[in-house]
Amino acid sequence: xxxxxxxxxxxxxxxxxxxxxxxxxxxxxxxxxxxxxxxxxxxxxxxxxxxxxxxxxxxxxxxxxxxxxxxxxxxxxxxxxxxxxxxxxxxxxxxxxxxxxxxxxxxxxxxxxxxxxxxxxxxxxxxxxxxxxxxxxxxxxxxxxxxxxxxxxxxxxxxxxxxxxxxxxxxxxxxxxxxxxxxxxxxxxxxxxxxxxxxxxxxxxxxxxxxxxxxxxxxxxxxxxx
Amino acid sequence: xxxxxxxxxxxxxxxxxxxxxxxxxxxxxxxxxxxxxxxxxxxxxxxxxxxxxxxxxxxxxxxxxxxxxxxxxxxxxxxxxxxxxxxxxxxxxxxxxxxxxxxxxxxxxxxxxxxxxxxxxxxxxxxxxxxxxxxxxxxxxxxxxxxxxxxxxxxxxxxxxxxxxxxxxxxxxxxxxxxxxxxxxxxxxxxxxxxxxxxxxxxxxxxxxxxxxxxxxxxxxxxxxxxxxxxxxxxxxxxxxxxxxxxxxxxxxxxxxxxxxxxxxxxxxxxxxxxxxxxxxxxxxxxxxxxxxxxxxxxxxxxxxxxxxxxxxxxxxxxxxxxxxxxxxxxxxxxxxxxxxxxxxxxxxxxxxxxxxxxxxxxxxxxxxxxxxxxxxxxxxxxxxxxxxxxxxxxxxxxxxxxxxxxxxxxxxxxxxxxxxxxxxxxxxxxxxxxxxxxxxxxxxxxxxxxxxxxxxxxxxxxxxxxxxxxxxxxxxxx
Ligand code: SF4
Numbered sequence: 063x064x065x066x067x068x069x070x071x072x073x074x075x076x077x078x079x080x081x082x083x084x085x086x087x088x089x090x091x092x093x094x095x096x097x098x099x100x101x102x103x104x105x106x107x108x109x110x111x112x113x114x115x116x117x118x119x120x121x122x123x124x125x126x127x128x129x130x131x132x133x134x135x136x137x138x139x140x141x142x143x144x145x146x147x148x149x150x151x152x153x154x155x156x157x158x159x160x161x162x163x164x165x166x167x168x169x170x171x172x173x174x175x176x177x178x179x180x181x182x183x184x185x186x187x188x189x190x191x192x193x194x195x196x197x198x199x200x201x202x203x204x205x206x207x208x209x210x211x212x213x214x215x216x217x218x219x220x221x222x223x224x225x226x227x228x229x230x231x232x233x234x235x236x237x238x239x240x241x242x243x244x245x246x247x248x249x250x251x252x253x254x255x256x257x258x259x260x261x262x263x264x265x266x267x268x269x270x271x272x273x274x275x276x277x278x279x280x281x282x283x284x285x286x287x288x
Numbered sequence: 289x290x291x292x293x294x295x296x297x298x299x300x301x302x303x304x305x306x307x308x309x310x311x312x313x314x315x316x317x318x319x320x321x322x323x324x325x326x327x328x329x330x331x332x333x334x335x336x337x338x339x340x341x342x343x344x345x346x347x348x349x350x351x352x353x354x355x356x357x358x359x360x361x362x363x364x365x366x367x368x369x370x371x372x373x374x375x376x377x378x379x380x381x382x383x384x385x386x387x388x389x390x391x392x393x394x395x396x397x398x399x400x401x402x403x404x405x406x407x408x409x410x411x412x413x414x415x416x417x418x419x420x421x422x423x424x425x426x427x428x429x430x431x432x433x434x435x436x437x438x439x440x441x442x443x444x445x446x447x448x449x450x451x452x453x454x455x456x457x458x459x460x461x462x463x464x465x466x467x468x469x470x471x472x473x474x475x476x477x478x479x480x481x482x483x484x485x486x487x488x489x490x491x492x493x494x495x496x497x498x499x500x501x502x503x504x505x506x507x508x509x510x511x512x513x514x515x516x517x518x519x520x521x522x523x524x525x526x527x528x529x530x531x532x533x534x535x536x537x538x539x540x541x542x543x544x545x546x547x548x549x550x551x552x553x554x555x556x557x558x559x560x561x562x563x564x565x566x567x568x569x570x571x572x573x574x575x576x577x578x579x580x581x582x583x584x585x586x587x588x589x590x591x592x593x594x595x596x597x598x599x600x601x602x603x604x605x606x607x608x609x610x611x612x613x614x615x616x617x618x619x620x621x622x623x624x625x626x627x628x629x630x631x632x633x634x635x636x637x638x639x640x641x642x643x644x645x646x647x648x649x650x651x652x653x654x655x656x657x658x659x660x661x662x663x664x665x666x667x668x669x670x671x672x673x674x675x676x677x678x679x680x681x682x683x684x685x686x687x688x689x690x691x692x693x694x695x696x697x698x699x700x701x702x703x704x705x706x707x708x709x710x711x712x713x714x715x716x717x718x719x720x721x722x723x724x725x726x727x728x729x730x731x732x733x734x735x736x737x738x739x740x741x742x743x744x745x746x747x748x749x750x751x752x753x754x755x756x757x758x759x760x761x762x763x764x765x766x767x
Contacts, residue, residue, distance in 0.1 A: 066371070074592060078353075096502045207572060215520065234539055250565040252565060252567065258557045258559050258561075264441070266471045266474060
């Protein structure tokens with residue numbers, strides 16, 4: 063294992079100037095780039111005021127084949143979720159740990175709500191997210207002790223609760239939020255998912271089919287906050 | 289994958305006569321270029337992003353060892369294990385060792401061209417580990433004992449009937465006994481079958497589109513979600529990738545992500561862009577217990593500092609092949625190895641040897657379309673020309689070509705004779721033409737069997753040049 067390492071690094075090093083001064087300058091350039099992690103270029107569509115970004119997020123996520131709806135409060139969003147599940151005859155929901163979600167009266171609409179990682183055969187999951195990125199209608203969702211990643215991939219439907227204050231313009235804005243979260247949690251999570259629309263494949267004759275291996279539907283509930 | 293590059297000419301001839309392949313290639317020609325053009329037109333900063341991506345890649349390549357060391361340090365700090373593989377053999381061995389250490393019987397695999405490059409599936413199978421491809425296209429190919437013909441749409445050479453046949457042959461054991469030609473039903477079948485594999489696998493192997501030095505993470509970009517299930521459900525996640533994939537920071541990665549999907553499928557963004565950092569945390573409820581990254585060199589360090597260095601900027605988007613008239617006519621298999629199209633014509637001679645693949649760069653009309661769409665501005669025609677020069681120097685060019693060039697040179701060195709000859713040829717060709725096109729030309733049926741030859745303009749180049757010079761002088765005199 064080590065021999066491969068030394069061999070490769072030696073070959074790479076041989077291709078650049080490694081005199082003392084050049085080496086020091088190169089190391090400094092690398093260290094600075096990493097330390098500053100400055101954005102390279104943020105396209106104009108990643109910028110805008112709150113209302114613009116909300117509208118752009120809705121437009122881009124819808125275009126990417128996600129369902130998006132706006133709700134005044136989280137309670138209202140939960141009620142809408144329960145209605146939608148009931149209409150489709152879905153009787154079980156798997157979620158991340160969230161006190162308010164667990165307190166919601168799912169049972170009266172014939173829905174069993176469970177907090178656990180997803181399993182094969184699950185119909186629907188509900189998760190929070192870290193950010194909604196307006197430039198492409200993308201959700202950023204991170205794994206955590208009570209937030210297993212399988213919830214985003216195994217169920218047929220993935221429902222996501224997004225607060226309007228979590229909507230940002232660009233990927234770079236979302237990385238800033240991730241860095242803030244990392245400071246609180248002590249580092250990078252195992253998984254950061256950036257999800258744009260529902261699962262799909264065009265591998266058969268280049269014709270788009272929805273629901274390849276991940277969720278067949280991605281449903282986003284935006285809770286408006288002042 | 290076995291090497292069939294030396295047979296390019298024969299392969300191409302067969303491909304041109306293969307009606308079902310030609311039908312399938314029609315889907316590609318109609319699809320990707322149009323979608324890319326729309327996506328590009330919607331992002332005004334696209335050209336500027338391409339410049340910056342080129343410059344950033346150049347910066348990375350001139351500090352490659354330093355960024356790789358930084359990646360290794362941060363990956364290890366987050367609990368990951370980094371393995372360096374100088375060549376394909378080392379990489380295969382490392383992967384097998386990891387599989388054996390956990391007694392793996394089956395491994396699921398996300399789509400990875402590097403895994404094709406090192407011929408991983410055959411190797412694992414020979415050593416008692418069963419690989420299962422999980423990308424829909426790759427899965428279809430595995431059932432058919434076939435190989436990818438495109439780097440992001442691996443089964444582009446197949447039609448619906450081929451998929452129906454493959455599933456009908458292999459899926460009855462899962463309860464699917466009816467043959468269907470409904471694409472949605474076929475995909476639903478694959479979804480059901482694959483879930484059993486996802487859950488049963490001991491190890492999940494994925495590629496990586498980028499490695500982030502700052503965080504020690506790898507990222508995969510997919511639309512299906514198969515890569516995510518591959519890397520989340522088994523005990524062990526192995527990432528097989530190559531050394532040029534490292535980028536400094538998350539912000540730097542964003543630059544490439546903005547270019548990748550738009551250049552590839554014409555999507556604004558791929559559905560799943562997933563960043564993995566280390567194994568599951570002690571308090572996580574799912575995710576792999578081990579996270580390994582294999583960094584493969586396999587000839588790439590030789591390209592650094594050579595005239596082929598620019599090729600190391602490639603982000604494997606496939607735009608060059610999607611826009612290539614040669615690829616669009618013969619498909620990917622004709623190129624005879626893992627990487628087809630213009631990027632393959634440059635990369636393949638480097639990776640498997642100029643003696644095996646030095647003629648691939650001739651499979652180009654030098655129209656320049658590939659370079660014009662490459663998101664990291666790789667001068668692909670120039671690099672193909674370098675290989676041609678090398679091939680010629682090493683006398684690997686076929687004798688007909690050498691004699692032809694020698695004959696041309698004999699005339700070109702004698703201006704009077706050359707002018708007389710070209711005037712006569714010009715006259716004769718115009719006599720042969722109907723409506724400005726020549727549909728049959730002796731000694732050039734290799735061309736005219738497939739398309740008309742345009743008839744020459746009035747007068748040779750030298751005659752026209754002289755006339756132009758004269759008229760410019762006259763105009764200049766009048767001013
Ligand atoms: S050479 Fe350029 S266009 Fe071709 S796959 Fe690589 S990055 Fe894409």
